[in-house]
Amino acid sequence: MSLDSTAPAPGAPAYEVAGATLTRADVERLIAASAIASKPASGAPLVFKDCDFEGADLSRLDLRGAQFHRCTLAETSFFGATLAQTRWVRCRARQADFASADLVDAAFQSSDLNNTTWRRAKLASASFRGCKLTGANFEACTALGLSFVETLLVGAHLRGLSFRKATLHQLDFSDADLAGVDFREAIFDGGSLKDAHLKGARFDGADLREADLSGVRLVDAALFKGATISHLQAAVLITELGLRVM
Secondary structure: OOOOEEOOOOOOOOEEEEOOEOOHHHHHHHHHHHHHHOOOOOOOOEEEEOOEOOOOEOOOOEOOOOEEEOOEOOOOEOOOOEOOOOEEEOOEOOOOEOOOOEOOOOEEEOOEOOOOEOOOOEOOOOEEEOOEOOOOEOOOOEOOOOEEEOOEOOOOEOOOOEOOOOEEEOOEOOOOEOOOOEOOOOEEEOOEOOOOEOOOOEOOOOEOOOOEOOOOOHHHHHHHOOOEOOHHHHHHHHHHOOOOOO
16 A cells, blocks of 8 residues: 555645555545544545545545545445545546435536446535546435536436426436436537437426437427427437428
8 A cells, every 4th residue: 555645734624645545444544634633623624636446445434525636436335425525526436336425515527437326325416527427327316406517428327317497518318217307497508318218207398409319219209398499300300200201
């Protein structure tokens, strides 16, 4: 293990660790050290830069307010962890497990989160910007205020989430499970619904003029009643339904 940590000077806001390969035991020691360094406060936020947590079991640890910059987190378990107000920038976290974690007000930016699990996680007011979430599973998560911007959600499981009245910036929902998702009055600023599973989804009042709707099936066409589409999209939908315009 290589551990290069720097305790904060008096009044400094964080306890920084850089270039380290870390196990659960290492992180537990750092959590304790940051708490001691910040007394009588509740704990100095940990800042991890260029650290390697690959495959580590960090389940149920209290890492609230921590920051992760350019960290490797592939197959790391954060099951049931407290991760509220955490920040994740340019991290590589494929197949990481965030199930049942508290991620309220967490922010993910420019990170690889492909095939991650978020089942039953608390994601209220969490945000994902410029991330890859292909194949991610958001089943039964708490998602009030959850936002995605310029993010790949190809093949993701988003069943039952609500994007009502949201502006969706460049979200790729291709092949995603969107059954029961609420898109009422949402505005699609680019992005794609190509070949998505849309059973029970609602689009009343949605503006879909900038979205890719190719692959919409006959059984799904009625879901778009009350939505706004362009003339070009209408022509594509008619083609998908096997009709010819003369």
